[in-house]
Amino acid sequence: MTTDKATTVRARAEPIRAVPVRHPGRWVAVAVLAVLTAMFVHLLATNDAFNWSFMVDKMFRPPIIEGLLRGTVLMTVCAMLIGVVLGVVIAVMRLSDNPILRGVGWLYTWFFRAVPRLVLLAVFGNIGILWSRIEFGVPFDTQLGQLFGIDNLQLRLFGFSSRDILTGFMAGLLGLALSEAAYMAEIVRAGIQSVDPGQTEAAQALGMGRGQLLRRVVLPQAMRMIIPPTGNETIAMLKDTSLLLYVPVSVELFFQLDAVGKRTFQIFPMYVAACLWYLFLTSILLVGQYFLERHFGRGYGSAGRARLRLRGMAAETGGNPGKVEP
Amino acid sequence: MTELVVPAQADAPAAESDVMVRAEQVHKSFGPLEVLQGIDLEVRAGEVCCLLGPSGSGKSTFLRCINHLEKIDAGRIWVDGDLIGYRERGGKLHELREREVAAQRRAIGMVFQRFNLFPHMTVLQNVVEAPVLLGREKKAAARERAAALLDRVGLGDKLGAYPAQLSGGQQQRVAIARALAMQPKLMLFDEPTSALDPELVGEVLDVMKDLARDGMTMIVVTHEIGFAREVGDSLIFMDGGVVVESGNPREVIANPRHERTKSFLAKVL
Ligand SMILES: Nc1ncnc2c1ncn2[C@@H]1O[C@H](COP(=O)(O)OP(=O)(O)O)[C@@H](O)[C@H]1O
Ligand SMILES: [Mg+2]
Numbered sequence: 001m002t003t004d005k006a007t008t009v010r011a012r013a014e015p016i017r018a019v020p021v022r023h024p025g026r027w028v029a030v031a032v033l034a035v036l037t038a039m040f041v042h043l044l045a046t047n048d049a050f051n052w053s054f055m056v057d058k059m060f061r062p063p064i065i066e067g068l069l070r071g072t073v074l075m076t077v078c079a080m081l082i083g084v085v086l087g088v089v090i091a092v093m094r095l096s097d098n099p100i101l102r103g104v105g106w107l108y109t110w111f112f113r114a115v116p117r118l119v120l121l122a123v124f125g126n127i128g129i130l131w132s133r134i135e136f137g138v139p140f141d142t143q144l145g146q147l148f149g150i151d152n153l154q155l156r157l158f159g160f161s162s163r164d165i166l167t168g169f170m171a172g173l174l175g176l177a178l179s180e181a182a183y184m185a186e187i188v189r190a191g192i193q194s195v196d197p198g199q200t201e202a203a204q205a206l207g208m209g210r211g212q213l214l215r216r217v218v219l220p221q222a223m224r225m226i227i228p229p230t231g232n233e234t235i236a237m238l239k240d241t242s243l244l245l246y247v248p249v250s251v252e253l254f255f256q257l258d259a260v261g262k263r264t265f266q267i268f269p270m271y272v273a274a275c276l277w278y279l280f281l282t283s284i285l286l287v288g289q290y291f292l293e294r295h296f297g298r299g300y301g302s303a304g305r306a307r308l309r310l311r312g313m314a315a316e317t318g319g320n321p322g323k324v325e326p
Numbered sequence: 327m328t329e330l331v332v333p334a335q336a337d338a339p340a341a342e343s344d345v346m347v348r349a350e351q352v353h354k355s356f357g358p359l360e361v362l363q364g365i366d367l368e369v370r371a372g373e374v375c376c377l378l379g380p381s382g383s384g385k386s387t388f389l390r391c392i393n394h395l396e397k398i399d400a401g402r403i404w405v406d407g408d409l410i411g412y413r414e415r416g417g418k419l420h421e422l423r424e425r426e427v428a429a430q431r432r433a434i435g436m437v438f439q440r441f442n443l444f445p446h447m448t449v450l451q452n453v454v455e456a457p458v459l460l461g462r463e464k465k466a467a468a469r470e471r472a473a474a475l476l477d478r479v480g481l482g483d484k485l486g487a488y489p490a491q492l493s494g495g496q497q498q499r500v501a502i503a504r505a506l507a508m509q510p511k512l513m514l515f516d517e518p519t520s521a522l523d524p525e526l527v528g529e530v531l532d533v534m535k536d537l538a539r540d541g542m543t544m545i546v547v548t549h550e551i552g553f554a555r556e557v558g559d560s561l562i563f564m565d566g567g568v569v570v571e572s573g574n575p576r577e578v579i580a581n582p583r584h585e586r587t588k589s590f591l592a593k594v595l
Contacts, residue, residue: 199444201442202442203444204395205431205435207429207460207508208459217444221445
């Protein structure tokens with residue numbers, strides 16, 4: 001041990017006192033940004049077109065808050081719930097051995113990804129033009145009746161007026177949810193495919209059926225890959241609820257702000273209010289996403305898995321076996 | 327230590343009823359590549375059959391055909407008298423439904439080179455999962471038996487650990503326990519020690535020897551010549567999709583008759 005001591009004594013070198021590298025470019029950038037910020041603040045404060053007092057007065061009115069809660073928040077939640085569930089179903093269809101299911105799944109994603117959301121919503125808003133009533137029963141009943149010589153045969157179980165159901169909120173929800181399902185299907189499919197095929201084989205070798213191994217083995221592992229992009233989709237969905245203006249859905253944030261603006265000839269302040277509202281809402285989601293990604297992103301992915309394996313090795317060679325991620 | 331589910335039959339006579347696995351002229355191609363070119367094999371109940379051969383000779387593929395993870399192109403495979411993957415009716419073969427194939431697989435345990443444990447489940451959950459999910463037994467009973475099985479493979483103190491917290495040797499022993507939990511009649515091992523550090527190979531081989539002593543029928547793809555010599559009842563040497571040589575492991579290893587067997591053994595010994 002004497003040699004060790006000797007080396008540590010000798011190793012105590014003089015601390016470094018070097019002149020740090022200067023960054024003159026940074027100071028120039030700060031100066032430019034300061035000037036630009038001052039100009040922007042000046043614009044906000046002095047240009048009457050902003051009409052701040054009017055904006056603040058209007059943007060918290062009850063119809064606007066109701067539109068925010070129902071047309072934006074509730075719509076986002078509902079559309080994402082339906083989108084995720086339907087997306088899983090379509091992803092499983094697309095990965096199925098059955099060529100018919102695969103084809104239907106492909107057709108679905110092709111259609112809903114190829115048509116822009118805005119156009120889709122306009123179509124769903126006007127779909128009542130196709131049918132005045134929507135009814136469930138035996139298909140082609142009148143035609144079949146004619147075949148057997150019965151006039152105007154009707155075999156209907158129940159139905160409702162499409163004007164009652166397929167306008168406003170329901171039409172908008174249908175448009176957003178069906179379109180979301182197509183994107184979620186792609187995300188879920190990628191997640192499922194990212195799971196080691198050895199997992200499926202092990203489950204099959206144990207005698208599990210396809211549904212069982214998907215539910216118990218593959219999907220829980222695919223979640224790590226699926227959850228972070230689903231956060232992105234939720235944020236995109238929240239913003240896309242503003243497209244409901246074209247259905248139209250009247251109990252919705254942007255519709256309400258737009259209406260106030262047009263009614264009062266103060267369009268610009270209300271659009272600024274819209275910017276502020278969406279900034280506020282998406283910021284909340286961004287915070288949530290940060291924590292979600294930190295939770296699900298850790299220890300996973302190929303690098304993460306390598307880290308897990310390393311940890312296992314450390315445990316074997318006398319490291320700390322119980323320790324899981326800092 | 328618990329009783330194993332398989333009755334000891336190691337010294338049973340070679341009657342037809344004792345045949346656990348029979349393969350006849352098994353062919354399998356991947357595209358233009360004919361990986362299996364007519365494999366014949368017979369393994370009696372309680373026997374340990376060791377499958378040797380250079381990499382790419384089709385050993386894994388053949389093993390996967392036995393539990394129908396791969397569909398064969400020609401030939402027949404029976405396990406305990408059941409034709410695998412098909413039903414023969416009126417001189418015609420009918421494909422089995424997925425559910426029926428799954429049922430056949432339950433009688434056949436498989437252990438993989440890379441363990442393939444379920445990483446999101448604890449050791450105990452890994453073992454309990456299939457028997458409970460497939461309605462074999464109630465959760466409490468399954469847990470009790472799983473704990474006993476894990477104790478048997480020397481991991482009674484790791485029930486709550488996740489696979490990533492275990493060494494390779496420990497993971498492979500969990501994988502063996504997981505397969506045994508389904509109470510299989512036959513165990514397939516695909517190079518169970520090839521992914522392990524040398525010092526961890528012994529603990530897995532010990533579990534397998536223990537299993538063989540208890541009369542489990544096993545087909546083992548391995549490069550562990552010592553294991554084949556010690557516990558093998560038969561040895562099959564494959565190369566290029568055909569069986570080159572087979573016989574008593576001690577005799578084949580001591581006096582290989584074929585050139586290819588000789589050169590392979592020279593490399594692995
Ligand atoms: N799913 C597959 N698709 C195409 N080729 C395959 C597939 N599985 C195995 N092979 C090929 O079959 C041959 C035999 O493989 P394998 O049975 O794994 O050999 P072994 O286990 O003896 O090393 C190899 O040439 C391999 O590339
Ligand atoms: Mg192999």
